[in-house]
Amino acid sequence: MSAQTNAIVHHDEPGDHEPVEGLGALGAYTKDYLARVRGGELGSIPAMAGLVVITAVFAVVHQGFLSAYNVEALVIQAAPIIVMAMGLIFVLLLGEIDLSAGTTGGLCSAIMAVLMLRHGQSWWLALILALVAGVAIGLGMGYLRARVGIPSFVITLATFLAFQGVTLILVGGQGSLIIPDTSPLIKLENGFVPLWLGWTLLVLFVLGYAAIKVNDALGRRRSGLSHAPFTVIAAKVAVLAALGAVFTYEMGVNRNLSTNAFFNNKAQGMPWVVVLLVILYAVWHFILSRTRYGRHVYAVGGNEEASRRAGIVVSRIRISVFAICSGMAAISGMVAASLLQSVQSNAGAGNTLLLAVGAAVIGGTSLFGGRGRIIDAVLGGLVVAVITNGMSDLIQGANSAGYEWVVTGAVLLLAAGFDAVVRRGRAT
Amino acid sequence: MSAQTNAIVHHDEPGDHEPVEGLGALGAYTKDYLARVRGGELGSIPAMAGLVVITAVFAVVHQGFLSAYNVEALVIQAAPIIVMAMGLIFVLLLGEIDLSAGTTGGLCSAIMAVLMLRHGQSWWLALILALVAGVAIGLGMGYLRARVGIPSFVITLATFLAFQGVTLILVGGQGSLIIPDTSPLIKLENGFVPLWLGWTLLVLFVLGYAAIKVNDALGRRRSGLSHAPFTVIAAKVAVLAALGAVFTYEMGVNRNLSTNAFFNNKAQGMPWVVVLLVILYAVWHFILSRTRYGRHVYAVGGNEEASRRAGIVVSRIRISVFAICSGMAAISGMVAASLLQSVQSNAGAGNTLLLAVGAAVIGGTSLFGGRGRIIDAVLGGLVVAVITNGMSDLIQGANSAGYEWVVTGAVLLLAAGFDAVVRRGRAT
């Protein structure tokens, strides 16, 4: 704010919105929240409701669906989808599409595997180089979109095809490149956080969350602005802590299905990928909601012309989101490689991309730009993973694939329909 | 116009834009046209330029690329893409997407084949029922979009999966249903219009075109409005006639590459599918450009709220475009079945849809709604077909699949980049 302001603008009553505190404030806050929900500001409610309903249905249909064994399977299956969807949200926020995110991920994981296996690079160097390749790919596609002006659908359709080819050439006739068991990368999806560390991380996480929320509220109070009552903050922290504790506890149960006199391996603790997911979520959420860059991403997605007139370099924002998307796709590809302990010649092809975009959209992100949050990727990705996991054993025998596809489609539609009806019923 | 108008609006100088005629008019018309092109109204110029350039490149790289044999192959390969893209344009005009157009086509062709082969229905009844199924599918998806409010990406992602399953179940484990050689449907892509009939149809077509253009001009003159000079009309008709004649002539050359003492098969005449394409083009072009319905499609795509306020029932328009798209997808599926003389259990899956949407976009249709014409499907479809046909034999040997993917992607990008540069160089 320039010095000019004070001279131009009358300062009537600074701090005219004196905040109230205590239970009265809580009541007012709740009433306001409910009114906003009735007014159509639903946030993540529909996606969460959808997730709960679908999980409940499968828990009934399928015994053992909520066993520690299957919950862990669910999480590690969801991880690559969620990571990819997080990156896609940036592109979708600008109203663009990246059809090649899947094959970019496949390509980057192939690059990583080739560097490790054929060129004897260490796993971390291979990983970094693959990530760099992903970002570079994104920069290239972003450049073609922002500076040359080719529609992103066409650019990424072309790279979708081309990267499939490159991956095939890299992996070559072997069909798949197998990542050595000894590589720490395998641990990501197949290794478990020790129990004590899991609980410590949870405590740190909850404390961090609480600190940020309280700090926010205090800051607003200092500036004389209304803020969320501390009771609400306490309640949110409590819910977060409870959910986290339930999850950490369930992941602490031994998941080994059979033991015997000879072997006594235990599978205990949450998979490392959970830590990765939490970090990625925190970083991108922070960037989108609390930095200038994030603000500009929303602005360009909402009204490109207005953003340009506000002095935002739109092309730079546009290039950056493609870079983020491809970089996240690369990470997603590596997570998938960790899951499969190998890189296939068709890695990232098929429905990978469609499912990730579907996850973002089910979570609440708009394909037309300007609306979407990182949590959408998490919730939508879980919905998709629950559906595919839940379906994978439901129908047996010849042609089971056909019926499974049909039912998967139907369930997806039901989830989305539920979501739409919740949204509509409340919206004006 | 109501009777009220005359009372409210002053009639200053009716017919104040006296049209001029003759060569002066031609000059003015040309000048105006060039100014408009400079001003960015490029119409189909970029797509046509792209098509010409790519064809020229392949003609140089590949000997025999423009042989009568290969031109025919090109046309019959392009036909299913073009038909599907025509339908997709309606959906895209509303800013929607139909990811399931490919699998809908596959499903409908499977329905047709099953009716013919397993239920002994006549080919035309099977064809009609499959078409009805397609339209019904579209109505259903349109209903879910327009009335329930699920985003079309999610709906059609679900049906994309589900229809793949249904097709698989219908076709079953043997991989494909073979359409009997005797079925007239096979003729569509494999039978040829007799030479005399081909020329007759061409003459009729050119005469019809000329009649419409002259009639338009006369009508505008009667209403005292400026109109295209008759010299321009004559020039357009002449160009159309010349192009048609070249095509018909080349299709009249015997395409059989080798003959011998035993066989004397001649392959002469244009494939029947050309007639189908011309009819579909004429019908949809007419509907989009000259009927109230078409106008409303553009209006809803341009500004939904304004259209609603103008009294257009937006949901009805929305449902209808999905029905048209699925119906055309069904026809496209049947054309593909005619090409392959069979229906695969994975018919319409894979890249079918992406290539068709890519065709529409390369042709000049916007993914954000409001901009697109049927000719885009034809030009874009030809570009895609030229690329895939040109690529299909270019690279040989081990890993050829990989390299072909890469080069296909690169060529697609080049075509689109060319298109973008042409557009941008001229636009303001």
Place this chain on the structure above:
Amino acid sequence: MTTHPTLELRGVDKSFGPVHVLSSVNFTANAGEVTALVGDNGAGKTTLVKCIGGIHRVDAGELIFDGTPRTVQGPRDAALLGVEIVYQDLALCDNLDIVENMFLGREEITRLRTLDENSMEKLARQALDSLSVRTVHSVRQRVASLSGGQRQTVAIAKSVLWKSKVVILDEPTAALGVAQTEQVLDLVRRLAEQGVAVILVSHNMNDVMKVADSIGVLFLGRMAAQVKRKDVTQTQVVELITAGRSGELGLSSAESSGAAV
């Protein structure tokens, strides 16, 4: 007269989520009269107009047309009841040209059921000319390329071409120049003379005092007063707009301070 007003609103309430925008608003518009609707920015004028046009559903209250209560579910219903509206945000299709926009939803068709472009183009040209718009180069221009005033003229021309019982203009002259404003006010008077109930929303007090027969004043979502033009002075109207009351006219002082919010 013993006949009913063409349009009457009784106790209309409307809120958006937590925001109450209209509180028991009463309003009447008679055939053959120009009824002005004035009020401060954010008073709720446009919201009221949108409720009449079926863009918003009212939360409570009645819309009475010619003495019969009606529910207006959408813009189509409003059109069927003979209501034509020029909205403040104009709402034109940027990808269509002037003629196409002007006849949107009411295209003229030939006997063959194709669009009758020729007669539409002719009529569009005449309508624009009559509204003093001389700078439009071609009626086949996309509306995206029009100036603010030209857009507004297109929107006005679009709505007054049709035989209707109620014509509502939401700040129709905001972007118009001197001459064009004159033409529109002229048009408003001519419409009223033909027996149409015209509702004019405007911030320009001179215009309002010039053409209105009756004036309704919205203050923070409440109808402060609806008075005959000849009974008030411009100063009184301005007072009503800014304070909700003027002498014995308007809201009670309790209401005017706590209204709506």
Place this chain on the structure above:
Amino acid sequence: MTTHPTLELRGVDKSFGPVHVLSSVNFTANAGEVTALVGDNGAGKTTLVKCIGGIHRVDAGELIFDGTPRTVQGPRDAALLGVEIVYQDLALCDNLDIVENMFLGREEITRLRTLDENSMEKLARQALDSLSVRTVHSVRQRVASLSGGQRQTVAIAKSVLWKSKVVILDEPTAALGVAQTEQVLDLVRRLAEQGVAVILVSHNMNDVMKVADSIGVLFLGRMAAQVKRKDVTQTQVVELITAGRSGELGLSSAESSGAAV
């Protein structure tokens, strides 16, 4: 004074495809003065403003800032030269709230490089209050839900908060009520007093005559005349607007009939 005008345009030409919109326009704006730019609908005022703001590139002619010719390639260049513009079409991001829009492109940040939401919110509230907008319930409201006048106020507040050398307002009061219009005119005068060169585009002759020091009249894409306020009467200005000439002022009769088109 011997100093240069803050902004000077010389022989600016602009056409869109076949349409010539501006023909060799000259225009100056001095520091500390309010320069009005008037003209009929479609005369080219907004196009001229957009040329200054870098939204359009000029086909020919020079933009001279403080005596130095500059090329303005885009809105960023204009901002760097100290030009702030309120566009007629407002251009706000509907998906952002009032605070976010008002500080777009110039967000305040804390030492940790995160957005300083608190100070932005406070300043936004003050700015709106000072412009007499009392109906905005919360500055955290999406601008999509604002009334026409509220949107306009946000756009104005957005542009005058920053230290700039030239402030251009393209019909800033079109959608504003009586009180709000007063506030904006007041603001315009205060800006000029601080040494800013203010350019005001308006159709309202009363406002123009009230605040302007100098008046430029565009007629069909030509600058009919740029005159001192004190040298002309309102009638003369209106004549210039509608006919391109008034007595010895304005275009020659040949020019005024064939201008631009």
Place this chain on the structure above:
Amino acid sequence: TSSSSSSSSSTSAPPANTKVGILLPDTASSPRWVSADPNELKKQCAANGLTCSIDNANGSATTQQSQAQALINAGVGVLLVVNLDSGSGKAIEALAQQHNVVTIDYDRLTAGGTASYYVSYNNVKVGEDQGTALTQASQVKGKTAVNYVEIDGAPTDNNATQFKQGYTSVLSKQPGWNLLADQTGNWDAATAQTVFTTMLGQHPNINAVMVANDTMAQSVINVLKSQGLAGKVAVSGQDATAGGLDNIMSGTQAFTIYKPVAGEADVAIKLAAQILAGQKPTAPTTTKDPTTGREVPSYLASPTVITKANVALPVTDGYLTAAAVCPTAALQTLCAANGIKTP
């Protein structure tokens, strides 16, 4: 009618035509289509003085059709077709016949087609071998009660159907063998892994996994490993991939099926050369076309089951390189122990 076309081409085609077109199906159903076949076919073509054009259709019947058209346009005299399905294969063969080009069904029989010859491994036989080998695996051999699951190839692939037909016919008759679950893995590692994760969750007492190829077997082994069960459950395979051999050496996979490409490629190219030279060779056997009942002249080869005992065979044959099989130090030790020499 098809035989007449081949005989006629032998009489009138100029002997100068040495062009052979080869249509491969995809890259997903087996890695062989990417490396093994193209290399071997090319080698054989060179040896026989033929010019071969090799195209892979990437799993798309439409692409294969246009490749066939391009090859015919290029003037090939013989077309080797690995169809994606019988329907599209038949269309290609009809097209070829129309243009007087002789077709050979390579690896896959085109039911209802008009190919003059069929050169292949017998897919049903492959399936039967898989079933039999699985029952011989050390983990289950001699057990009276065996719980097993099946993970099949892509249901859209006719070969997968034939493999399944083969192994199901063996396993379903095996006394004491009890099928717990039967799903498709779609020839896709990720699908197979999801599917098997759930299977194992539902049935922790699985003893044997009948999985259709090595790629999917790798996924099964991943899941077993995470449960500490790798090596304790019998896992099948097919294709003799590098990863498959690694798993066999480390004992987590029981066997794989090795189909030396040479067995097919050498025969097919020699046949093509003879046809182009104007001969009409007589095949050792015939295969009955299931749709038309036509007896198609056939050259059939038999596959080899690879277990730990003969794991070095594909490398000594040159089908795989030692570098591919033993990329890491740990694996090199294992390879050395099993008779695979790394440079």
